[in-house]
Amino acid sequence: MQRLTISLDHETAAALDAFMAGRGYGNRSEAVRDLLRSGLRDAAGEQDPMLPCVAAVSYIYDHYERDLGRRLTEAQHAHHDLGVTTVHLHLDHHHCIEVALLRGPAGEIRHFAKALVRERGVRLGGINVMPIPQAVGAAIHDPTHAAPERQASGG
Ligand code: NI
Structure with a gap:
């Protein structure tokens, strides 16, 4: 210390x-x-735009506002290589919250995340970018780190 x-x-x-x-x-x-x-x-x-990262991007928006729902969906299709999944919750008659999980190089996901929360009509947005810990990254990309195959149980 x-x-x-x-x-x-x-x-x-x-x-x-x-x-x-x-x-x-x-x-x-x-x-x-x-x-x-x-x-x-x-x-x-x-500091390192190539650092492998994951990001949780959350935003609240009014889906009646100027085609915003469609614009957000289109933006996500355009960056499908960075998208992992999206959760959508209808908050009330107007408002929705979406949380998009992204994965990719830090620079690219940061850029896309900012574009999502800055989309015209988004009320509140939050971006949480986290580097993928080294060991996790290695396990994903290096087949020698794959989990050992299970013995067939015959059941
Ligand atoms: Ni909705």
């Missing part, structure tokens, strides 16, 4: 305390560590 001392303006310190209270953190170190990890995880993808 290394110790570091940081200075915060009052506003940021108050926001940190509110964040801690909301999430039930016992001390500031723990909260700052988690925030740093999440920031560094995001930065990893920004």
Whole structure:
């Protein structure tokens, strides 16, 4: 463990305390560590656009708004190589939430994710990009890491 001392303006310190209270953190170190990890995880993808990543992109929109539902679907078809799956929930008579799971190089999925949440008419959007851990990536691409075949059970 290394110790570091940081200075915060009052506003940021108050926001940190509110964040801690909301999430039930016992001390500031723990909260700052988690925030740093999440920031560094995001930065990893920004630094290396080829880094294999997965992303969860969520957005709430009004499906009556200017063909938005169709535009979102078309955008996803155009990037079908990055799409894994999409979950859609009808929230009320107007609003829908969709969560798209993407997989691909960090730069490409970040670009597509931003395009989705910035589509005209999207009310709220969130993007969570995570690097695929090395071992997981290796297991997927390297057939020698495949799970051993099961013995036929005869049943
Ligand atoms: Ni819907």
